[in-house]
Amino acid sequence: MKTSPKVRILGIAKNRFYRQGYYHTGINQIIKESETAKASFYDHFPSKQSLGVEVIRAYGVDVLVWFREILRKSPTPKAFISEMKKAILQQIHSDDSYYQGCPIAIFSCQFPVGEQPFSDEFRRIVSRWESIFVVRIQKWKKENLILNSTDEIALARDLINLYEGSLMNWRISRNEEYITRVFIQMQERLELQIKK
Structure with missing residues (x-):
């Protein structure tokens, strides 16, 4: 069973920010890797800063x-x-x-x-x-x-x-x-x- 978009986004962001750094990780990369729609991302996180x-x-x-x-x-x-x-x-x-x-x-x-x-x-x-x-x-x-x-x-x-x-x-x-x-x-x- 697939987890919620918010959980997936947060999991990918935790991994990417740790491995690549905050500034080297783009929102589009997180959206793609979390298999989340862009609108869904912004429903949960209004900005990269909030993420x-x-x-x-x-x-x-x-x-x-x-x-x-x-x-x-x-x-x-x-x-x-x-x-x-x-x-x-x-x-x-x-x-x-x-x-x-x-x-x-x-x-x-x-x-x-x-x-x-x-x-x-x-x-x-x-x-x-x-x-x-x-x-x-x-x-x-x-x-x-x-x-x-x-x-x-x-x-x-x-x-x-x-x-x-x-x-x-x-x-x-x-x-x-x-x-x-x-x-x-x-x-x-x-x-x-x-x-x-």
Whole structure:
């Protein structure tokens, strides 16, 4: 059974914006590949910009679900490192996908800093990431796995920063040492907070 035009358009746009970039993907290409009538496209997305915002939201959900699953499987800081390692290595070595790094980071780099309406969407996504990391860090605190004095938001931001930075440098250089180093750096950062 064929999916709805909106779902098909969004699926093609997510793939094409990720692989080709926003500016190198035309609406006509998306219409053709999604097997959608032009009028139907514009019924769902009045402009390429509105489609771009929906793609950002979809990427945000994908990454949020990915982070949430890793954190769900991380009852301890040590388990978090192990789960992150498995998840990242699976992504960069997967044969059935074309992985270039975090789709939010890749998409955000295509626009000038602060460009609206994209900038607000990126900001909201990062805020959600921080929130789910903070919840896990609070749980570690309650279970006496990390120091009560741990600044939850600072630790969350450091872990996200290490993740994003390593993937961007891996993407730029194709040097897997950036991936290897991120697990060491995350462990070092978490060890500063672990109760002795």
